[in-house]
Amino acid sequence: MKKKPLYIFVGVVALIAIISLCYISYHAGEGSKTDFPKDTAVLKEAVVQPLKKDTVYVNPEVPKSVYHWTPSVQDFTLADAEQLTKSIYDTVTVEKQGDMEVDTVGREFSNIVFFSADDVLHAIVVVENRGPFYGVSVGWCDVFAFVKGKSGWQLCDFMLGAGGGGMYGNPGEFQRLELIGNQTVGIILSGGQEHMGGNYHENVIGLNKGTLRRITTINTHHDYGSGAGDEFKTTVCDENEFKFIPNGREMYDLKITRFNCLEDKNRKVKEIVIPYLNGYKIPDAFVFEG
Incomplete structure (x- = not known):
């Protein structure tokens, strides 16, 4: 009977050792994960971004009931969008980048934004395709x-x-949604x-009217040094700063203002208003060389 406390002590020590081994094993497994998904896409938390007021109501010829923002939509998520686009991505083959196993292109359902037109709800979903950190x-x-x-x-249309x-x-x-015409919503993406x-x-x-098309690409910043x-x-x-201006026609004019930003002076250099004629023909003076 006198040896009983010793048995209890040994049992407690053994239990602590087992728990410690489980803890170390779990965190070692966590540390081995890579940042690039191989078989499944990643879903970001849904980002609900309504149309801004100043881009919706700026044209007095467009009735306020035509386009308006919706604070939230509960019955459509990024996970729902992934299911509806699965048949498309199942047919898309992305070549492996580099020699390492982690050098795959990861797909991420990153943004979902909503707007209403003529009391019909619309959703825009943006999917980011990320390549390896290094290389091309x-x-x-x-x-x-x-x-x-x-x-x-x-799904009414898509553009890969x-x-x-x-x-x-x-x-x-x-970046944002904004009206670029009486019946055309602009989806703005940035890169560099x-x-x-x-x-x-x-x-x-x-x-x-449910159809996506490329409108234009605008250079927004260029810098170089030695x-x-x-x-x-x-x-x-x-x-370059730009905005779309209502003009009484179906597609808005594109206004571009060029600045010189050396030493944070932001000196205005020139400005132009470009009408839509089967696209926006941007002069070379507003196109930055790489």
């Missing part, structure tokens, strides 16, 4: 357009490789490159 610049965004009908949400893109596999990202300087752009994809470390000095810096 592989990355892009896909766009899917959905509409809510009597039988539920349906719609825009975005960047260095080190960066896919670019969704960095190598001995920066070159950034925004792609405008139009959605009209030297290294503390000796580096920016010698070139240009920026």
